[in-house]
Amino acid sequence: MDICMFYFSVLVLISNYFSLTFSTPLFNLTTDQYALTVLKNSIVSDPNAILYKNWSIHTPICGWIGVSCGIIHQRVTVLDLSSFELRGTIPPHLGNLSFLRVLDISSNSFTGILPSELSKLRCLEDINVAANNFSGEIPFGALSQLRHMDLSDNGFSGKIPSSVFNISRLQNLNLSFNILDGNIPEEIGGLSSLESVSLRSNELEGSIPYTIFNISSLMIVNFRRNMLSGKLPNNICSNNLSGSIPLGIFNITTLQLLDLSWNNFSSTLPSNIGLSLPNLQYLHLHTNNLSGPIPASINNASQLEELFLLDNLFTGFIPSFPSLRLLTRFLLSQNSLSATPEMEFLSSLTNSEHLEVVEISGNLLQGCALPNSIGNLSQSLEIFLAHNSSIRGVIPSEIGNLANLSDIQLHNNHLSGSIPLQGSIPLEFCEMSSLAELYMSNNELEGPIPEYLVFVNLSSNYLSGQITPQVGDLKIINGIDLSFNLFSGDIPISIDHCESLESISLSNNNFGGFIPQSLANMKGLTTLDLSKNSFTGMIPKSLQDLKFLEYFNVSYNKLEGEIPNGSCFSNFTSLSFVHNSALCGPARFEVPPCSKDDEGSKLKSVARLMKYILPPLFSAMAIVIIVVILIRRWKHVRVGTQVPTSLGNPWRIISYIELSRATNSFSETNLLGRGSFGSVFRGVFDDGLYFAVKVFNIELEGGNKSFETESRILSTIRHRNLVRIIGCCTNMEFKALILEIMPNGSVEKWLYSNGYCGDILQLLNISIDVALALEYLHHGNTFPIVHCDIKPSNVLLDEDMTARVADFGIAKLFEEGEAMVHTKTLATIGYAAPEYGSEGKVSTGADVYSFGIMLLEMFTRKKPTDDMFGGEMSLKEWVTESLQANEISQVLAPAMLPERDRHFDMKMNWMTSVFELAMKCLAISPDERINMIEAASTL
Secondary structure (H helix, E strand, O other): OOHHHHHHHHHHHHHHHHHHHOOOOOOOOHHHHHHHHHHHHOEEEOOOOHHHHHOOOOOOHHHOOOEEEOOOOOOEEEEEOOOOOOEEOOOHHHHHOOOOOEEEOOOOEEEEOOOHHHHHOOOOOEEEOOOOEEEEOOOOOOOOOOOEEEOOOOEEEEOOOHHHHHOOOOOEEEOOOOEEEEOOOHHHHHOOOOOEEEOOOOEEEEOOOHHHHHOOOOOEEEOOOOOOOOOOOOOEOOOEEEEOOOHHHHHOOOOOEEEOOOOEEOOEOOOOHHHHOOOOOEEEOOOOOOEEOOOHHHHHOOOOOEEEOOOOEEEEEOOOOOOOOOOOEEEOOOOEEEOOOOOHHHHHHHHOOOOOEEEOOOOOOOOOEOOHHHHHOOOOOOEEEOOOOOOEEOOOHHHHHOOOOOEEEOOOOEEOOOOOOOOEOOHHHHHOOOOOEEEOOOOOOEEOOOOOOOEEEOOOOEEEEOOOHHHHHOOOOOEEEOOOOEEEEOOOHHHHHOOOOOEEEOOOOEEEEEOOHHHHHOOOOOEEEOOOOEEEEOOOHHHHHOOOOOEEEOOOOEEEEEOOOOHHHHHOOHHHOOOOOEEEOOHHHOOOOOOOHHHHHHHHHHHHHHHHHHHHHHHHHHHHHHHHHHHHHHOOOOOOOOOOOOOOOOOEEOOHHHHHHHOOOOOHHHEEEEOOOEEEEEEEOOOOOEEEEEEEOOOOOOHHHHHHHHHHHHOOOOOOOEOOEEEEEEOOOOEEEEEOOOOOOEHHHHHOOOOEOOOHHHHHHHHHHHHHHHHHHHHOOOOOEEOOOOOHHHEEEOOOOOEEEOOOOOOEEOOOOOOOEEOOOOOOOOOOOHHHHHHOEEOHHHHHHHHHHHHHHHHHOOOOOOOOOEOOEOHHHHHHHHHHOOOHHHOOOOOOOOOOOOOHHHHHHHHHHHHHHHHHHOOOOHHHOOOHHHHHHHO
């Protein structure tokens, strides 16, 4: 008999007894009410006031939101508080809800441990505590009725208790995204009813127990290491399962999903895999050390929708898969696979009517050419990646049939170049209305560029011709890179119609003529590289209006006249203007000063230029007028992507009331962190703009000064690696700065988050970002700016993991001629340069020293204040000793560089260079340290 039915029967008998014996019932069911009241009192944050408003002791608990009761006995059977945004702990009293069948508190912010008293819930069938912040060990004992257990996305640690595998009725087990360690217990084979098991993203090791083959009902096996999506880093430490994949797992005929990716498995796949898994829909084995051929029998797994075999050691020919009609994703990149010259496997995929992604990059496809049949692939195809594969031949014109293709990457191949292949880019690309990204750099393509695209990278080819005036029709294009080609002619003035354009690189071509004034109309432009061409005339002064322009280079041209010196041009150095005909301007650009005679010569030059400009200009105007009239006749409405309203605007002046409303009265739930002089909160304005607000505590000594310093500095600088300011709110009693929000938090938070193991390339990119920011502060302004507090907590990460230096509260803006100043404000212990801490001397060298410490911390994952450092041993000395002993692997962060990495030696050389660079930053004397120009260049 069901144990819960037994309890109910006993309850009915007792109730009947008391109702016959006494005129007034004594059994008033207060146990459940008390347990839930204790839970309510354990909630420290209820931002939507759900429990506060609905859980009243004056109303029956069966009417409380999230609570359901049995129809007859009126005991709590369901407690569902999922996604209520609650924060607090779970009291042991919940173990007294003896009739509870479903407990769902997922997607909240509960902390602490799950009390062991929950093991008393003998009726419990479904428990879901996913997406919280629980820690400690898994507490559950023999919950004999349990069918579904989801403890994913928490911080549970320790080994998986064997008691979990004694729950004979368990059907679904999800322990993913925790920090569980040890082996997978062999007792897993005793879960005879198990249909789905997910242990992905833990720290499990060892092999898969053979007992798992005893579970004939399995449909989902997910032991994946990790592959996070969105804007988070995708190299979080997790499972490290190794050995061979047990062959028995391929005999579980009910299997629908098998995900063993991101581990260390090193076997071959059985040749009959497709015959023994007839129900398989998802096969994810990527990022392992699997070798041998890809079995052709996979073609028999006709239900397969996703085939992920990328990043392994597979060899041999890629088989044909004509029977995989349901296939949507086909990922074989980063192996050592080859193919027939006609790439027959691609032709076989034309039967896959729902195909969306094809990735074959990084294989050994020498001698292969893209077949004409590529145009017969599914109309659903959105991504085609075949870069770094040694593919030869022309790009078939049939590729233009793929109207929904949005991302093509064919760079680093050998497209064209050999007789009789001529190799121009097919104009059929123009018909691909969804095409957004085109990467074809480092090929041997020739001919003109077609009129298309939203993002284009065609650098390092042999492309020629002129940029068509129709480039102005690309309303949503945001990046153009045509560098290192053979383009010529003028830049069309219509380019200013590209309202979303942020980056233009035309360097190393044969462009000529004047730099068009219309470039100044693209208010969101951040990068403009026109170097190494044949541009003539003057640099338009209107370019000073580009408030977001961070990189500008017109070196190696034939320009003359005065260099603009206002607004964004105050941030550029002489390197942007070297090797031109006759530029003049301020001394910092290392050009001659402009004399009064230049004004006369300018007028003569203008008159001379007008002689040649006016006739063709009038002709061009006539053509433009005709074109405009025709366009207006053809189109009644023009729709274009609008530049965000915040771009180009001055600071927003925001009232306290507006700011309070946007942050829910600066509630703790919106708190992002606290610093020396205040707190930072997240918020969202009525127009949907998300932001971070730094509220200064002006009651603290230095609070007012910190606000003034940060306001002054942030209002005069702009760089892609500095946090951008949106506005401010200030009165006599309140001061705050409104900043763009950094969704991925600080580098410190990222470095020391649960399960982090790091990725060298990501850390190098962050290092470069910080170095470029400091180079700009020290050398890219009229007067140097010293940050004074460089450390991981003051470096934030945006949605693309780009690093942004923040917190200028104690920064110093040097006046003309100053190289060092004294200060009483101390930087953070462990990061401060010796002369800063002992004498209060601040110079750009102090930032260099802090940057060196930060480099060491990032790659060793050791704070300079770690307990292991004391006396004569410091972080610097620790790394120095390892460098001298040629044993830097001993100081690298755990799992930073596994020996199985196929580029181990190369990356080890990188790390040696990084640590040597850090030592150059950490010289005792500031005069002996390198500067940030050298540091950034080295990185």
